Amino acid sequence: MKLLEYEGKEIFGRYGIPLQKRCGVIRLGDSTDKLVLDGPGPWVVKAQVLAGGRGKAGGVKLAKTPTEARELALKMLGMKMVTHQTQGKALIVEEVLVDEACDIKREIYISVVLDRKGSTPTIIASAEGGMSIEELAQSHPEKIIKLPVDVEAGLLDFQARQLAFDLNIPQKNFREFTAFACRLVRAFIEEDASLVEVNPLVITGDDRLIALDSKIVTDDNALFRHKDLAAKPDHEATEIEKEAKEIGINYIGLDGDIGCMVNGAGLAMATLDTVKMAGGDAANFLDVGGGANVDQITRAFQIILKDSKVKAVLVNIFGGIMKCDNIASGVVEASKKVKINIPLIVRLEGTNVKEGREILAKSGLKLEQASSLWEAAQKAVAAAK
Ligand code: GDP
Ligand code: MN
Helix, strand or coil, X not given: CEECHHHHHHHHHHCCCCCCCEEEEEECCCCHXXXXXXXXXXXXXXXXXXXXXXXXXXXXXXXXXXXXXXXXXXXXXXXXXXXXXXXXXXXXXXXXXXXXXXXXXXXXXXXXXXXXXXXXXXXXXXXXXXXXXXHHHHHCHHHCEEEECECCCECXXXXXXXXXXXXXXXXXXXXXXXXXXXXXXXXXXXXXXXXXXXXXXXXXXXXXXXXXXXXXXXXXXXXXXXXXXXXXXXXXXXXXXXXXXXXXXXXXXXXXCEEEEECCHHHHHHHHHHHHHCCCCECEEXXXXXXXXXXXXXXXXXXXXXXXXXXXXXXXXXXXXXXXXXXXXXXXHHHHHCCCCCCEEEEEEECCHHHHHHHXXXXXXXXXXECCHHHHHHHHHHHHC
């Protein structure tokens, strides 16, 4: 799950990472009265969207007066933002963060990522921050520092000092920096993040070290350990994905037109591949879970059919824990409750498959059965066309 800048900064705050003073966050439709602009200024008004490069796209503005800050915030809300990270899509600005601005002497890049190859958290840093790290990695790979961190021990003091030397951190900020780096790594590990990025980390005109921006990506598989994160809305999830999550179905929307209902994540992936091989594209990844009962099958149909792109539904269920006759009854019951007006292809395999197929055949439902996944995929692709 990706967090917005202000959400990331709330986490940073808990780890004692130095930040600018926050004046408030307002949502589309809110009044700007919520902003506390009692300092001397200036202020920085920042669009809260899940993409970097906001600076260049008009999503980061400085304001000299409280009135200007309010005006900028209102203007930014509802704005469509396209940055180099949004893949041509426009993101609507629904929230705006206002912080007290600082003046910047130096910008540094630092992040902690999960190095999957090395199975370890790794610090990526560069003395040249602010700019796109991807570009720097292309043009000047030697300017990028990589430092693997032991996940049990965290960042050791000597590593933090070495990093400070490598980044040319001035004497004045040395201790501040090493403490910051250790805290950043601790945040990465304790929050079960897959990325924690500060771009830029700045040294201000009055020699303070401040995390000016935040990007945090957390690992959904660890959400059960983080009640606070689990309670947050997933900003990237579509409405259908959010609903599926609420009822406990694993669902990921895709771009194709064949709705897939499958039990088990591995079988779901195999189904997606097979649909692709048959010349089609799946509209979703959906895993109804191990004990696919009537209720869950009904809900899964409802979720699949909410997607207007879906032109055919492919049910691919293996009766292992559940028996095929029970599943077939489930499909029959569910399709009575949910009106399915598009072709339905069912492939059952496993325990009591003969009985299951008979139940489907006798149900009077308009559906096609397939005796193999390959046949089912081909039928679904043909039906969707
Ligand atoms: P991003 O472009 O989406 O990564 O947004 P950032 O939060 O990183 O801000 C982009 C750039 O705006 C920074 O690199 C700074 O140069 C500038 N900026 C952001 N906040 C401030 C601030 O408080 N004061 C000043 N002077 N510049 C800022
Ligand atoms: Mn940034």
